[in-house]
Amino acid sequence: MRHTTPEIEIRHLRYFIAATDAGSFRKAAAALGVQESSVSRRIRDVEDQIGASLFVRHSGGINLTMAGQRFLHRAVMPWTTFGTGLQKWLPSDGRKVDISRLDCFRPFPPDFCQPCFEHMTQDMDQFT
Structure with missing residues (x-):
């Protein structure tokens, strides 16, 4: 059986944003009310899909890589802007x-x- 990488879903973006904001998968998981392994797996799914690491992982938490910064601005920010615009409407x-x-x-x-x-x-x- 061939393994396929799942497509990026809204849930993946939520987990990515939470991890970016929290600075760690553990804190993101707590904020989302899910297991840390769920956040880690969703982030890994996105990384597999785009072919680049989004975070540098270290004992103190995580930091965005250059690819992570690009992903944040190109894939996530437009939806955030859209949501803000929707609220103003x-x-x-x-x-x-x-x-x-x-x-x-x-x-x-x-x-x-x-x-x-x-x-x-x-x-x-x-x-x-």
């Missing part, structure tokens, strides 16, 4: 927004965007 009167009515733009297919919308809005009270 919310109605100021507290009305709820049905995320199933949000549309996706090219080149992203709807089956990619809808889970992204759901993930980005899960902590926002104004989305249903």
Whole structure:
């Protein structure tokens, strides 16, 4: 049986951001409420997928490599910016927004965007 590297999912990005912010896989795992091995495995999945190490691992924690810095700015930051923009778009009167009515733009297919919308809005009270 041939082993294939999983595609990068929103969960991978969440774990990467948490690890970057926390400076260690252990602290990221605690913040996410998961096992440290889960964070480590998801990070390794991304590294396998892109063919580069994202972090330098050392006894005191982790630091981004140059590849990790590029990944942060090219892959993660656009979604963070999109989420921030989405929050600014919310109605100021507290009305709820049905995320199933949000549309996706090219080149992203709807089956990619809808889970992204759901993930980005899960902590926002104004989305249903």
